[in-house]
Amino acid sequence: NRQRTKVVVTRKLPDNIETRMAELFDVQLNLADKPLGKEGLMKAVQTADVLVPTVTDNVDAEVIAAAGKNLKMIANFGAGVNHIDTKAAHEKGIVVTNTPGVLTEDTADLAMALLLSVPRRLFEGEKILRAGEWTGWTPTFLMGHRIQGKRLGIIGMGRIGSAIARRAKAFNMAVHYHKRTRLPEDVEAELEATYWDDLDEMLSRMDFVSVNCPLTDKTHHLLDRTRMKKLQPHAVIINTARGEIIDEEALADLIEVGRIAGAGLDVFEQEPEINPKLLELDNVVLLPHMGSATVEARMAMGEKVLINIRAYADGHRPPDRVIPS
Ligand code: 8YV
Structure with missing residues (x-):
């Protein structure tokens, strides 16, 4: 019927x-x-x-x-x-x-694009060039940071998290993860990922963090102000999952005062509204929820x-x- x-x-x-x-x-x-x-x-x-x-x-x-x-x-x-x-x-x-x-691979691609864009300052460069403000090459112009050899902490290692882990490995990053339930040994070994039972501890040791868990009552503001303060000041957060997993106001504050280095966000707490504080920051890349937009x-x-x-x-x-x- x-x-x-x-x-x-x-x-x-x-x-x-x-x-x-x-x-x-x-x-x-x-x-x-x-x-x-x-x-x-x-x-x-x-x-x-x-x-x-x-x-x-x-x-x-x-x-x-x-x-x-x-x-x-x-x-x-x-x-x-x-x-x-x-x-x-x-x-x-x-x-x-x-x-x-x-949509796994496309969303993982977008997460990688953000993971490259923020530390390599791609959109800052684009903005300067389009504004006609580029005065030519200099040895120190727009120096960013490499991702090679750095630690990526993935929160939630499901399909998308695992696809990001594989990509990160190809970029010679060290992959770490936190998840409610640890992955089976063989899966963990295949991903070459180090498990952290304690999220706070993982955060305190990462250079980059990628949010890839589902939004539930338990993960709402999982990254709150206190928790994000566990991060090192050079750390960068990438979110291609759901905005509400991060306390956006706290994130903007912490980036503004240099307590976190930057963020790459494809999702927001009140889509399509963007916290005006985020719009003021140079070291964030903001995309309009396009992870699966192929x-x-x-x-x-x-x-x-x-x-x-x-x-x-x-x-x-x-x-x-x-x-x-
Ligand atoms: C979609 C997404 O664009 O699948 C998801 O969870 O966030 C995106 O792929 C959106 O959710 C469509 O409903």
Whole structure:
């Protein structure tokens, strides 16, 4: 009964995915391509069998409570599901799926781009050049720091963290990691990564830190002011996970006073709003949440959404179910 499955999509997806979706299901697209907002979401879940949200939709307990008994599935377009109350959904018998695996390498590439951009001062150089302020080569102009031989501490060593670890190894960095549960020995050995049970201790010894854990109640402001003060003053933080894992205000303060050297951020606490303090700083690189923004990844994410909905419509178990922790 694919044809009768009513799928409500909250944002504009790649054309090809929307076309395929419309061929398979009874689809309601969001042609305005603006977030539906609370009211819009509450309305959508009253008629949908399947909701396809993105990170810009707050599918909280209230939205889930408003769902009609037809709503059987929330097929998220994206890997992170922090914007969905998975527990409330689970209790109501609504299956939540995501799109893991297909955005791993692209997000890791972006993390590496930030890991290179901040210490090598790429965007400072670009800004100077475009402003017509470059007066020519000098022996000391825009000297940065190399990443070779430096220590990278990865917080959360899942798919993306591991992909960053492999890249960092190729750049001759020493890889360290902190994770709730230690990786199996063989996986740890393959990644040549050193495990730290104590996050504070790891932080105090790193040159670079990459945030790659999911956002949960436990990881909200995991990097708070006190914890970030454990870092050495030359340390740089990279975040391609979720803004709320870092206390952004504290981060800006610590960079401003030189207590931390810099940051590369693709995600923020109040997207698309950026803390004005961050905008004032030269030694931060700020990107508009584009970790998975490649044609290839976004198509593959759409494919995953299709596969998951198709499984549900055909009466099978969708492959990418998210189990609330
Ligand atoms: C997406 C992401 O662009 O997958 C994630 O968790 O943050 C990004 O890849 C976004 O979440 C789409 O919903």
